[in-house]
Amino acid sequence: MSESNHSGTTSMPSSKRAFDIVTDSLGKRYAAEKRFRIYGIVSIMLAIAFLLILLVSIVSKGLPAFTYTQVQLPITYDETVVDPEGGRDVDTLSRANYSALIKSSLRELFPEVTERSELRKLNKIVSSGADFLLRNRILENPDLIGTQEQVWLPVDDEVDTYLLLKDNEAFGTGRLSESQVSWVNRLIQDGKMENRFNRTFFTASDSREPESAGILGALVGSALTLLITLIISFPLGVAAAVYLEEFAPKNRWTDLIEVNINNLAAVPSIIFGLLGLAVFINFFGLPRSAPLVGGLVLSLMTLPTIIIASRASLKSVPPSIREGALGIGASKMQTVTHHVLPLALPGMMTGTIIGMAQALGETAPLLMIGMVAFIVEVPGGIFDSATVLPVQIYLWADSPERAFVALTSATIMVLLTFLILMNGLAVLLRKRFEKRW
Amino acid sequence: METITTSSTSVTKDTPLMTPEKPNEVVENKVIDRDHRGQTVGDVTVENPRMTARNVNVWYGDKHAIQNVNLDIANNEVAALIGPSGCGKTTFLRCLNRMNDTIDGCLVEGEIALDGKNIYDKDVDVVPLRARVGIVFQKPNPFPKSIYENVAYGPRIHGLARNKTDLDEIVHSSLKRSGLFDEVKDRLDQPGTGLSGGQQQRLCIARAIAVSPEVILMDEPCSALDPIATATIEELIDELRKKYSIVIVTHSMQQAARVSQRTAYFHLGDLIEVGPTSEIFTNPKHKLTEEYITGRFG
Numbered sequence: 001m002s003e004s005n006h007s008g009t010t011s012m013p014s015s016k017r018a019f020d021i022v023t024d025s026l027g028k029r030y031a032a033e034k035r036f037r038i039y040g041i042v043s044i045m046l047a048i049a050f051l052l053i054l055l056v057s058i059v060s061k062g063l064p065a066f067t068y069t070q071v072q073l074p075i076t077y078d079e080t081v082v083d084p085e086g087g088r089d090v091d092t093l094s095r096a097n098y099s100a101l102i103k104s105s106l107r108e109l110f111p112e113v114t115e116r117s118e119l120r121k122l123n124k125i126v127s128s129g130a131d132f133l134l135r136n137r138i139l140e141n142p143d144l145i146g147t148q149e150q151v152w153l154p155v156d157d158e159v160d161t162y163l164l165l166k167d168n169e170a171f172g173t174g175r176l177s178e179s180q181v182s183w184v185n186r187l188i189q190d191g192k193m194e195n196r197f198n199r200t201f202f203t204a205s206d207s208r209e210p211e212s213a214g215i216l217g218a219l220v221g222s223a224l225t226l227l228i229t230l231i232i233s234f235p236l237g238v239a240a241a242v243y244l245e246e247f248a249p250k251n252r253w254t255d256l257i258e259v260n261i262n263n264l265a266a267v268p269s270i271i272f273g274l275l276g277l278a279v280f281i282n283f284f285g286l287p288r289s290a291p292l293v294g295g296l297v298l299s300l301m302t303l304p305t306i307i308i309a310s311r312a313s314l315k316s317v318p319p320s321i322r323e324g325a326l327g328i329g330a331s332k333m334q335t336v337t338h339h340v341l342p343l344a345l346p347g348m349m350t351g352t353i354i355g356m357a358q359a360l361g362e363t364a365p366l367l368m369i370g371m372v373a374f375i376v377e378v379p380g381g382i383f384d385s386a387t388v389l390p391v392q393i394y395l396w397a398d399s400p401e402r403a404f405v406a407l408t409s410a411t412i413m414v415l416l417t418f419l420i421l422m423n424g425l426a427v428l429l430r431k432r433f434e435k436r437w
Numbered sequence: 438m439e440t441i442t443t444s445s446t447s448v449t450k451d452t453p454l455m456t457p458e459k460p461n462e463v464v465e466n467k468v469i470d471r472d473h474r475g476q477t478v479g480d481v482t483v484e485n486p487r488m489t490a491r492n493v494n495v496w497y498g499d500k501h502a503i504q505n506v507n508l509d510i511a512n513n514e515v516a517a518l519i520g521p522s523g524c525g526k527t528t529f530l531r532c533l534n535r536m537n538d539t540i541d542g543c544l545v546e547g548e549i550a551l552d553g554k555n556i557y558d559k560d561v562d563v564v565p566l567r568a569r570v571g572i573v574f575q576k577p578n579p580f581p582k583s584i585y586e587n588v589a590y591g592p593r594i595h596g597l598a599r600n601k602t603d604l605d606e607i608v609h610s611s612l613k614r615s616g617l618f619d620e621v622k623d624r625l626d627q628p629g630t631g632l633s634g635g636q637q638q639r640l641c642i643a644r645a646i647a648v649s650p651e652v653i654l655m656d657e658p659c660s661a662l663d664p665i666a667t668a669t670i671e672e673l674i675d676e677l678r679k680k681y682s683i684v685i686v687t688h689s690m691q692q693a694a695r696v697s698q699r700t701a702y703f704h705l706g707d708l709i710e711v712g713p714t715s716e717i718f719t720n721p722k723h724k725l726t727e728e729y730i731t732g733r734f735g
């Protein structure tokens with residue numbers, strides 16, 4: 001067959017031969033394809049496995065933090081304790097000795113305890129932060145003074161830990177004494193002590209006591225910081241991208257700028273923190289630990305991401321649409337605002353949301369500007385000291401108390417939830433506004 | 438150069454453009470050698486020019502896309518640009534309303550005047566220029582907006598309509614003239630990108646004529662149209678010619694013969710031959726033109 005080809009007048013191989021070659025190589029080609037598919041599936045499986053391990057460990061550690069052991073106590077708001085002067089003065093009300101109310105309530109429940117050291121142990125059952133709850137109730141509603149009501153109060157974290165781990169032989173009674181264990185068991189039998197939804201986790205800020213610690217402060221701090229970041233980086237990023245992509249002449253300068261923007265996106269974030277410290281705090285004298293400075297620093301970090309995403313999205317608008325508009329006499333500006341921007345905006349927003357999600361999880365630069373302080377107040381504005389979710393995680397992960405482990409994981413769960421929501425929104429936007437032309 | 442068989446038909450540096458010496462008589466039945474390039478055969482000038490192009494050279498980066506093109510577009514005339522693919526018809530067309538400005542690395546040299554004013558002068562604003570010299574692109578490019586918005590956009594940005602009724606009137610008549618109205622009158626609010634290729638082409642024609650340009654550049658406006666729609670567009674071209682000037686690029690000899698009064702033949706960036714359409718098709722002077730219209734290549 002090959003002989004005839006050599007001698008034949010045509011240099012083309014006969015169709016029979018070409019077909020044979022194709023069928024011969026077919027097996028090899030399919031095998032390669034199959035191998036490649038298997039590699040792909042294996043790597044995806046690995047990724048999913050790691051993700052699952054991570055999630056399971058976080059969720060199993062974090063879930064307990066969403067509930068907390070609480071004890072129901074009949075509290076009498078004794079006027080002589082709460083408001084001895086009877087003036088209902090806010091100052092007096094907030095300085096009153098609310099732990100006395102808890103102590104007397106406990107003594108009524110356990111009249112057999114009389115010894116001083118035992119009494120102290122009894123009082124230890126209830127969280128030392130519980131009196132704040134009572135204070136807040138009275139401040140909200142002073143009419144309660146003089147009345148009695150059943151109130152659910154958090155127990156001390158040692159009690160909670162004991163209840164979590166009591167089935168474990170090695171743990172024994174933990175740091176609780178025999179008498180405390182017996183009181184706890186009696187309260188549980190009477191239905192006065194149970195695991196309830198931990199509202200404190202969502203309504204309080206950081207605290208030395210795990211049972212009164214919550215993430216509200218960090219959440220608000222994160223929200224304020226992200227707000228600043230968004231307000232600064234979205235308009236700046238979009239404007240920069242539009243200028244570079246649509247208006248700027250393509251020359252060495254714009255090439256240089258492009259390279260630099262791409263480089264900025266790869267700079268380690270802690271460098272931005274150092275820059276923020278030097279410029280915003282030391283030079284401009286802005287307050288330390290404030291969401292304003294945090295937002296400024298994170299803007300520096302997200303700007304390159306937003307610019308790159310926005311430029312890509314502008315590039316994806318077909319030039320024929322620009323030509324169509326220019327061809328009937330639209331100005332450059334009209335072409336951009338009427339046609340190009342509306343088409344590019346979904347992509348820009350997707351990029352922005354992804355940048356925001358990065359900013360939400362960013363820790364290092366915020367450590368540099370002092371957003372790592374122990375802050376018990378919910379920040380009221382962008383100038384107040386604040387912390388953010390990832391920094392809160394960092395802080396709690398460092399705390400020695402066992403109960404903080406659960407809080408740490410629970411906070412990670414909250415952070416992950418927000419990240420998933422944001423990325424989901426980005427995907428949704430992309431799907432929703434995807435235009436075909 | 439030496440192979441020129443006639444001394445009077447080509448535009449040379451010595452022969453002023455405006456005084457061609459009766460070009461057609463001398464070369465009767467003589468076909469110019471196909472290797473002869475660089476000088477256009479036939480009379481590139483007209484008596485009542487609307488646009489005049491002189492010594493136009495275009496580069497895309499290093500690529501010299503068209504070389505030394507001289508051509509006039511007369512008032513109330515349809516000029517057809519023909520030639521094999523890639524010969525620079527689109528490039529020349531886009532020079533006439535400075536659409537090439539939008540291409541990076543595209544350099545246009547020479548002079549193109551509209552009513553005597555060089556449109557490449559520094560002080561010329563391209564926005565009104567493009568409103569006066571409209572263009573229909575080779576590939577239909579409707580905006581991803583409603584059919585109505587596609588046509589209304591031009592009149593709106595130029596403030597051609599005083600109110601909604603005016604605008605409706607402009608949109609409807611433009612669509613009618615491009616022969617699209619009956620097909621889309623019930624769905625003017627649907628996206629223009631959802632139309633078929635031929636419908637999109639007519640939508641783009643409607644969009645271009647909605648701003649009443651004085652010169653209309655059409656780049657293969659009927660390439661995706663059936664014979665009936667083509668006839669509608671050709672009627673439109675005929676009607677537009679009464680008031681305006683039209684330059685049309687086409688690959689269909691028949692169409693060029695039907696609609697145009699003058700035809701220009703491009704070849705590899707050179708304007709080879711220009712002449713009255715009837716003459717180009719019946720009695721081409723240049724060998725390349727002859728080969729092209731008799732279908733030997735292209």
Ligand SMILES: Nc1ncnc2c1ncn2[C@@H]1O[C@H](COP(=O)(O)OP(=O)(O)OP(=O)(O)O)[C@@H](O)[C@H]1O
Pocket residue numbers: 497500502520521522523524525526527528529540575
């Ligand atoms: N944007 C561009 N960048 C670089 N080269 C280009 C560009 N546009 C056109 N060219 C080149 O210029 C030459 C002329 O192109 P042009 O589009 O004018 O051809 P045409 O005559 O319109 O062809 P067709 O009939 O296929 O539309 C071609 O060789 C083409 O490759």
Ligand SMILES: [Mg+2]
Pocket residue numbers: 526527528575656
């Ligand atoms: Mg073309």
